[in-house]
Amino acid sequence: MIYLDNSATTKPYKEVLETYVTVSEKYFGNPSSLHALGLDAEKVLTRSREVVAEILGVKAKEIIFTSGGTEGNNLAIKGIAHEHSTRGKHIITSVVEHASTYETFSELESKGFDVTYVPVNVLGKISVDDIKKAIRPDTVLVSLIHVNNETGTIQPVGEVGQMLKEYRKVFFHVDHVQGITKVPLTIKKHHIDLCTISGHKFHGVKGTGALYVREGINLSPMLHGGVQEAKLRAGTENVPGIAALAKALRMTIDKSINELANLRQLQQIAIDGLNEIEGIVLNSGVGEGHAPHIVNFSIPGAKPEVVIQALSHQGVYVSTKSACSSKISSPSRVILEMGLGNQRAESAIRISFSFETTDEEIKTFLKIMKEEVPKLLQVMR
Numbered sequence: 001m002i003y004l005d006n007s008a009t010t011k012p013y014k015e016v017l018e019t020y021v022t023v024s025e026k027y028f029g030n031p032s033s034l035h036a037l038g039l040d041a042e043k044v045l046t047r048s049r050e051v052v053a054e055i056l057g058v059k060a061k062e063i064i065f066t067s068g069g070t071e072g073n074n075l076a077i078k079g080i081a082h083e084h085s086t087r088g089k090h091i092i093t094s095v096v097e098h099a100s101t102y103e104t105f106s107e108l109e110s111k112g113f114d115v116t117y118v119p120v121n122v123l124g125k126i127s128v129d130d131i132k133k134a135i136r137p138d139t140v141l142v143s144l145i146h147v148n149n150e151t152g153t154i155q156p157v158g159e160v161g162q163m164l165k166e167y168r169k170v171f172f173h174v175d176h177v178q179g180i181t182k183v184p185l186t187i188k189k190h191h192i193d194l195c196t197i198s199g200h201k202f203h204g205v206k207g208t209g210a211l212y213v214r215e216g217i218n219l220s221p222m223l224h225g226g227v228q229e230a231k232l233r234a235g236t237e238n239v240p241g242i243a244a245l246a247k248a249l250r251m252t253i254d255k256s257i258n259e260l261a262n263l264r265q266l267q268q269i270a271i272d273g274l275n276e277i278e279g280i281v282l283n284s285g286v287g288e289g290h291a292p293h294i295v296n297f298s299i300p301g302a303k304p305e306v307v308i309q310a311l312s313h314q315g316v317y318v319s320t321k322s323a324c325s326s327k328i329s330s331p332s333r334v335i336l337e338m339g340l341g342n343q344r345a346e347s348a349i350r351i352s353f354s355f356e357t358t359d360e361e362i363k364t365f366l367k368i369m370k371e372e373v374p375k376l377l378q379v380m381r
């Protein structure tokens with residue numbers, strides 16, 4: 001098996017699953033219970049929060065555990081929009097956001113909010129100046145994806161954060177789901193108020209995530225009930241999943257220290273190899289401004305579902321757009337917004353690596369592509 005769909009999800013580390021099982025067995029008490037079992041579970045929760053906070057360079061009380069990236073993004077965006085709507089109803093974002101924020105903005109628009117979508121250039125990058133120009137007296141939030149899930153383009157969120165220092169009433173949310181462990185981001189230095197991460201993108205288990213909420217920021221909660229997670233997310237906490245997330249984050253960050261350069265090399269091998277295959281056009285870039293774990297390319301004229309099935313038969317797993325939109329056969333919104341045209345947007349394929357991806361796997365993938373692409377092109381003619 002050659003798994004090249006790590007931006008959709010990663011395989012949980014064995015140690016992470018062991019943590020999940022141990023915590024489920026030994027610390028099954030409800031962390032809100034007052035007896036010893038409850039207190040033991042609460043200790044696991046506290047420790048996990050401290051680990052995540054330390055890695056993100058923030059305070060433990062600024063971490064809210066969620067069910068993943070979608071929930072974190074919804075909570076951050078709707079939470080700010082509803083809580084601060086008396087001050088203003090204008091939000092700024094980009095045209096290349098993940099569905100979990102894009103659809104959230106559509107929903108807010110239907111409720112009377114006004115959203116400005118800044119454009120991107122041919123590399124998929126926004127301009128800080130466009131964000132600045134879009135700010136109005138009634139702007140309450142700027143929300144940006146850090147690393148694009150389809151192309152790996154890195155948005156200049158650090159520069160946006162610095163620029164927003166002048167606008168103290170405008171909150172800044174970053175969707176860091178694809179960036180965490182691959183593209184470093186210093187939350188405090190860059191004046192980020194809210195930041196979303198998701199456990200299953202770094203070898204944790206599915207249904208886990210965290211939202212950083214800067215101390216002092218008020219959000220309107222989406223779930224009402226108990227007082228868990230600083231009253232921002234009612235409901236009994238997923239203690240085993242949270243402990244697994246903390247373990248996975250620790251392990252993946254530790255690996256990243258030595259492995260990031262290797263990941264860049266793998267990406268270069270993949271790009272060089274794909275460039276040599278007739279019929280393939282690269283949609284994503286390489287080097288600075290681009291995450292090391294994502295490569296996007298098109299085989300104009302080929303149906304991506306057919307390419308995916310052909311590769312799947314050979315034990316190679318890749319994807320079209322983001323996992324949550326890949327079952328909808330429409331052109332990639334991100335590739336269209338980059339101005340690369342309908343044909344490329346309709347035939348875009350994404351490969352994505354983890355620190356577990358090897359040199360050999362990339363070489364085998366390229367060998368299979370060299371054999372399969374001419375066959376696919378033949379069928380189309």
Ligand SMILES: Cc1ncc(COP(=O)(O)O)c(C=O)c1O
Pocket residue numbers: 007008067068069070071073098100145147148149175177178198199200209322323324
């Ligand atoms: C950039 C980005 N944001 C948010 C999400 C949603 O995360 P989750 O699958 O944990 O809901 C994803 C998932 O693909 C993503 O890539």
